[in-house]
Amino acid sequence: MKVNPASQTDGNVSEVETHAPDETVALGHTLGRRMNHGLVILLFGDLGSGKTAFAQGLARGLEVPAPSTVTSPTYTLINEYPGRLPFYHVDLYRLPEPADPDEIGLLDLFDGDGIVAVEWAQRLHPADRPTCRLELFFTVTGDTARSIRIIAYGLDPSDLLNDIDVCSIPP
Ligand SMILES: Nc1ncnc2c1ncn2[C@@H]1O[C@H](COP(=O)(O)OP(=O)(O)O)[C@@H](O)[C@H]1O
Ligand SMILES: [Mg+2]
Structure with a gap:
């Protein structure tokens, strides 16, 4: 099913401030640790707002070996770990807007069992965003x-987003 986010009313919003790169990594780590199924x-x-730092934290939380090797997949478009x-x-980033998610295999990933983190998601047409998703604006x-x-659409955000206290997240 495709939805128009403009008509979404179930978005559940959280706001987090980080004060160092490590804190943004830690936010990703905390969320990644709590993920147990595809999202x-x-x-x-x-550029430079911290999307990749967050993705490195996600990789840690998902127990990706050598998470610090996670860098923006600018030339390959998709890196799998x-x-x-x-x-x-x-x-x-390098795709024209709107990007065709089918052409690069993104729709298959959206329907799969993995965690899919998409930098420069504004390249996607809003109608191509999956119903259930997190959106993070840096x-x-x-x-x-x-x-x-952080806005949760179409999913119960309580497990992931409750009690996020960046100050208490271990680096
Ligand atoms: N609080 C912060 N969170 C994330 N990155 C930060 C922060 N403060 C400074 N930085 C710096 O900003 C840059 C973020 O880069 P990156 O994560 O690659 O951004 P993006 O993927 O959005 O282009 C890094 O150079 C990092 O050291
Ligand atoms: Mg990046």
Whole structure:
């Protein structure tokens, strides 16, 4: 099923501030640790806003070997890593907008069992976003400060998003 996010009313919103790159990694780590089945995570934000740092944290939480090797898959579009769940790191930066998700195999991933993190998700037409997903919006608010707005669509966000306290997340 496809939905128009503009008509979504079940978005459940959380706002997190991080004050160092490690804190953004830790946020990804905390969320990744809590993931036990496939999920699509759309990442929005300018270059340098922390999307890849977050994806590195996700990789840690998913027990990907050598998570620090996770870098923006700018030339390959999709990098796949083994972990507790398969982890797919996607970067649509180089694609024209709107990107055709079928052409690059994204729709299959959206229907699969892995964790799919998509940088530059604004390249996707809104109608191509899966019904169940997390959307994260990264904003640079200072030299080392980032504001991250997390919206859960079509899923119960309580397991993932409750009690996020970045200060208490182990690095
Ligand atoms: N709080 C923060 N969270 C994430 N990155 C930060 C933060 N403060 C500074 N940075 C820096 O911002 C850059 C983020 O880069 P990256 O994660 O690759 O961004 P993107 O993938 O959005 O282009 C890195 O150079 C990192 O050191
Ligand atoms: Mg990146």
